Amino acid sequence: MQIKVGPVFNRNISTTKQYVISISLIGIASIVSYIFHDYIGYRAVALILLLAVSLSAMLFDILPVLICAVLSALILNFFFIPPLYTFKIASAEDVLMFLMYLLIAMINAVLTIKIRQFEDKKRSEEEKEKTIALYNTLLNSLSHELRTPISTIIGAVDTIVDNEEKLSKESIRELYAEIGTAGNRLNGQVENLLNMSRLDAGMLKPTFDWFDINELVFNAVKESNYPATERYVIFEPNDDVSLLYMDGGLLEIILYNLIHNAMQHTPPKSNVLIDCNYINEKLIIDISDNGKGFPKEEIDFVFNKFYKLDATATGGTGLGLSIVKGFTEALNGKITLENKKTGGAHFHIEIPSKTSNIQIAEDE
Template sequence: MPLTIYKRSNPYLISGLLIVAATLISQLSIHHIGYQGVALIYLLVVSISAMLFDIWPVLITALSSAVLLNFCFITPLYTFKIVSTEDVLMFFMYLILALVNAVLTYKIRDYNSKKRDEEEKTKTINLYNILLNSLSHELRTPIATIIGSIDTIQDQKAKLSETHKQELYDEISIAGSRLNRQVENLLNMSRLEAGILKPSFDWFDVNELIFNVLKQNQEHVANHQLVFTPQKNLDLVWTDGGFLETILQNLVYNALQHTPKQTTILIEARLKDQSLKISVSDNGNGFPKASIPVAFDKFYKLNNQATGGTGLGLSIAKGFTEALAGTISLENKKTGGALFNVCIPSKTLALKDFEHE
């Protein structure tokens, strides 16, 4: 059971139950282990409490175990008297060891917890520094393009030809789309981290969703070839169309941005075993073998990556896939290039049946 669950419970009650359990076990085995063995059992309980709870429940556990050791196991039994000098020494040695053990174990746990928190904080700061450095380029570039184009149109409106104006308008449109894509990625990542992703299911035509994604990426396809051959009579799929488009959008855009010119990007969709299976592959250079296990990590970018990006696209694709109870994987094809496989469990419905509903 995770430590957080114990922390939310009543630590005094749990510590008391541990002590009672240790006492009962010791009563049953006292003739075999003696009260010295009982002392070791109580020390174990104190150690367990120190690993789970704050210092006060642990100190109370240590003190109560010493009292029970004296009352129940050191002769004369069921009194607080200790006759033998050896037993007095044993009792006080146990009390000191129990208290020291409680404090040291708690301090070690507290130190390790603080160290983990510091490491996690440092890691988070480093990750967000990477994000901010990426955004300083990814957001500034389209904003500068938009501002520069608008300034040119305003300052030289009379001198610009219609062709030149259209070129500037096209640049504004492309920059706006790029800016919108980055903002969408940031919002999606915030939703993933907050754990508020709630799919809204309905019947969707997968072919249509894929065509929508291809249409959204037309401005980036100048030096690539996007290939998708829709399956005829493909059943409708019970899924969240927005989630599915986000997954495909990030996979396709990632391939367009990070593969050489003239690369062919192939999208395939099929239904098998009550699951929607979609693959996005290319005939580019593929991924370095060491990068494949971490390719879906947040903010991850290849060291030799020349293009921009925030390193969020694949992480978002993975998060949205898992929100649909699906899986996503990456491998390099034997013939060269990368292959992303998405598998999402889903109900299906034939289009003709849907039209009759």
């Protein structure tokens, strides 16, 4: 027996009815939660409302789901988070909880779009099975990748709130640093989801301008936060690539994902070498490390969506390298990967580009 939900289900329901039913779900969940909130607490109420949003995401189109997500967040704030019957939130912990709730609810809406797109592309049972497997992988990854930084943030805030008078300033600074690191990790996962959505939807349109490639590399290295990882990035600026006609935004994301990937999958004290050149009207970028490299039999699959090494202990949704490949191809370039004979991985990128030969004298 097959149970069909999503687009097959909502084709028989008008848009107006979808709004009515989805808002009703939130209303019922809110009323039931309000009756019992003295016993279950407002954090449990957040889970109940999120369940109602998730149910709407499984059944209805994106706009009703977005309305549900925003409405449920406002109801949670106004009726359940102290102080009651106001949109003001008193504690930093509750502010973070509210923001995390809204973020996860909105991610539900984004995933709904992806599910609709994939279900529209189903043309056979084989494609259907691949789609289900793909999203099982995504949801399994997100269940860990989103929960871990959220738990870190909530745990650190709880510690600060409960022991503020006992903690030293240094301990509080360390806890705030943990919150910042977890927040950056969470933001990175959401950015990768949005970037992959742009690729899959065909909405990626490069915008070219003159960029200093050396500066883009330095920005990507800085964003990777490499000093905290005990890995070393080695990069010598090259005057030949100081000014190229390029989509700087896409290139910086490519560089960031490759550097971040090297940071995740190499042992401490490893070196990451970045080399940029301009040869035959092409920007040439080589990024290599002295880690363990990739299993030879898996090199052909590393750019696939949601690909992760079986032995990988670190986190990640497996989107970084597929985004690198997609963005490189959007710039009419190509990327290859090989293992170095001395150990480690070597990514080679070639992107066609124009260069400026204009030189401006300092005193001119």
